[in-house]
Amino acid sequence: MKIKTIRISNFRSIANAEFDTVGFNVFVGQNNHGKTNLFQAVEWFYSAKGEIGQIRNVSQAADSEVSVEIVFSGVQDGLNQITHSDNQTKLRTILGDLDEMRIRRTSEAPKERFIFHPARNEWKKQPCGADSAFNNCIPRFEFVEATKNLKDVGGYKSTSPIGKMLGGVLTEILEADQNYREFREKFEALFGSETSAVRSRLTELGNAVQTHLAKQFPDCTAVDFAVEEPAFDDLLKNFSTRLDDGVNTTAEEKGDGMQRALMLAIIKTYADRRREEALGRSFIFFIDEAELHLHPTAQRQLKEALLELADGHDQVFVNTHSSVLLADDHQSQRVFRVHKEVQGLTTVESVNSGTAKYEVVYELLGGSPADILLPSNFLIVEGCSEQEFLKAIIRRFYGEKPPIHVLAANGDDEKQRQSYGRLNDTLHTLGGAPIYRDKLVILLDQPDGPDKQARFKEFKRQNYNLVTRSQLVELQVHGLEDYYPADLRAATGLGPNNKVRMAKKVAETLTKERFETEMSLVFQALSTAWKNAYQDQTPMTYEPVVASGLCQRCEDVVG
Numbered sequence: 001m002k003i004k005t006i007r008i009s010n011f012r013s014i015a016n017a018e019f020d021t022v023g024f025n026v027f028v029g030q031n032n033h034g035k036t037n038l039f040q041a042v043e044w045f046y047s048a049k050g051e052i053g054q055i056r057n058v059s060q061a062a063d064s065e066v067s068v069e070i071v072f073s074g075v076q077d078g079l080n081q082i083t084h085s086d087n088q089t090k091l092r093t094i095l096g097d098l099d100e101m102r103i104r105r106t107s108e109a110p111k112e113r114f115i116f117h118p119a120r121n122e123w124k125k126q127p128c129g130a131d132s133a134f135n136n137c138i139p140r141f142e143f144v145e146a147t148k149n150l151k152d153v154g155g156y157k158s159t160s161p162i163g164k165m166l167g168g169v170l171t172e173i174l175e176a177d178q179n180y181r182e183f184r185e186k187f188e189a190l191f192g193s194e195t196s197a198v199r200s201r202l203t204e205l206g207n208a209v210q211t212h213l214a215k216q217f218p219d220c221t222a223v224d225f226a227v228e229e230p231a232f233d234d235l236l237k238n239f240s241t242r243l244d245d246g247v248n249t250t251a252e253e254k255g256d257g258m259q260r261a262l263m264l265a266i267i268k269t270y271a272d273r274r275r276e277e278a279l280g281r282s283f284i285f286f287i288d289e290a291e292l293h294l295h296p297t298a299q300r301q302l303k304e305a306l307l308e309l310a311d312g313h314d315q316v317f318v319n320t321h322s323s324v325l326l327a328d329d330h331q332s333q334r335v336f337r338v339h340k341e342v343q344g345l346t347t348v349e350s351v352n353s354g355t356a357k358y359e360v361v362y363e364l365l366g367g368s369p370a371d372i373l374l375p376s377n378f379l380i381v382e383g384c385s386e387q388e389f390l391k392a393i394i395r396r397f398y399g400e401k402p403p404i405h406v407l408a409a410n411g412d413d414e415k416q417r418q419s420y421g422r423l424n425d426t427l428h429t430l431g432g433a434p435i436y437r438d439k440l441v442i443l444l445d446q447p448d449g450p451d452k453q454a455r456f457k458e459f460k461r462q463n464y465n466l467v468t469r470s471q472l473v474e475l476q477v478h479g480l481e482d483y484y485p486a487d488l489r490a491a492t493g494l495g496p497n498n499k500v501r502m503a504k505k506v507a508e509t510l511t512k513e514r515f516e517t518e519m520s521l522v523f524q525a526l527s528t529a530w531k532n533a534y535q536d537q538t539p540m541t542y543e544p545v546v547a548s549g550l551c552q553r554c555e556d557v558v559g
Helices: 035-047 075-080 085-095 131-137 161-176 178-192 197-214 232-238 256-276 296-310 354-364 384-397 414-418 421-431 450-462 464-468 486-492 496-509 512-518 520-532
Strands: 002-011 014-020 024-028 067-073 100-106 114-117 122-125 140-144 242-244 248-250 283-288 315-320 333-340 346-350 377-381 404-408 441-444 472-474 549-551 556-558
Touching: 002 035, 014 035, 014 346, 024 035, 024 296, 035 067, 035 100, 035 140, 035 283, 035 315, 035 346, 067 075, 075 085, 085 114, 085 131, 161 178, 178 197, 283 296, 296 315, 333 354, 377 384, 377 520, 384 404, 384 496, 384 512, 384 520, 404 520, 441 520, 450 464, 472 520, 486 496, 512 520
Parallel strands: 024 315, 024 333, 140 283, 283 315, 377 404, 377 441, 441 472
Antiparallel strands: 002 014, 002 067, 067 100, 100 114, 114 122, 242 248, 333 346, 549 556
């Protein structure tokens, strides 16, 4: 069961909004334009938390109706996951064979929800008893707010986001266990049934207490002792987690980025475990500013994890200020722009078309080309040694030239490096964008061995336009180290296992004249990149970086 459509009326800044959703839904917009209001409207649909006077749109009359309606799809499969057989039967009686279900909550009866009865063409109070119990008949709702409870990460309270996630895992596992279901049925029969002996004795006890209490408070007409099921969230009160990222500490002692990443990792674990256990019930995550405290690389990894959820039976709704979470298209993704009009009313519109999406990304990146800080061009090389050599040469001699970013296309393993797989991936990422397709330059070694030569020939065939436009420069040696001036290479005293260190030493001793004359093909590659580069950008300032250790990409010692 998934959310198909959301309709909101008169909730905070949202006068009227209606939109269809998919698996992964991204909402973007400036601060104070209504993104969080939208999420809180869905939270109100699930929980009814909030005073009507405070959540009603201020531009509307005091008696205007506040309403949130959600249309669920995939209902027939969802009904099969309802553990309470009576509730399942009641809903099937209303819906029949229909695969959609309309549910709404309004300010006229804020503590109740109503289901649309198609046969009668009318709204009917949901038939599953308590409003909270009805939440067990629809997808589970989890709202992870941007800042609230982040300080409670280490405490694992039942009300904190992580506590909810862990409690949710435990609850889902218990509900799938036959022994637990039998226990719950016996518990209800023992304490809930009006005919049980225990219930009768508790009623007698309540009546006796009421008799004595009425002598002091005559208005008291009944005392009812209700025995609740065990609260399994109480198991989390003594729950703690330690994280070892080089320093072994409790979770609350880590930074906000680690805490945020931990919370989102638990979300994914929650979903994975539920699927592994075949628990079946779908759920939806509303995550406010999911990228908060995360580096862009971690944001991209987060998006991949959330898309995995969205590709299954579940849904993800994300509020964001990050272009990373919407830049890459995906079949399960839909982007919405949340904007506040002059009158202070929030609108929600789909922005999946090219031009509209570019405008949104441009705004997220600061609304000015200077804020984007893209290089004028890219020079793609095969490995770390070429990258370090050229960075040092540019820093020493060509600081006034257009900024060129030297990008190493290292593969993840030897097979990928030998097959030019990673080089193709890098080229596709940059060359696939019109902004760099005709501008980037590639510098390659000559392949050694017939197999690699054949693959190199195929690579050039697949990228023939680069050859014809002189964007591919080939060294006539098998490696950059063979292209260094012989005396400078020998002076380093380094062998083939220290390519990066050799590159740095040669680059620091090589003169500009010798580079341009004795390493003319490398200079040609740089010159072509400068010639093709976008102009009118401030040249890069290159700061020397001193590092030591192991270069993980090329397994070379650096420093």
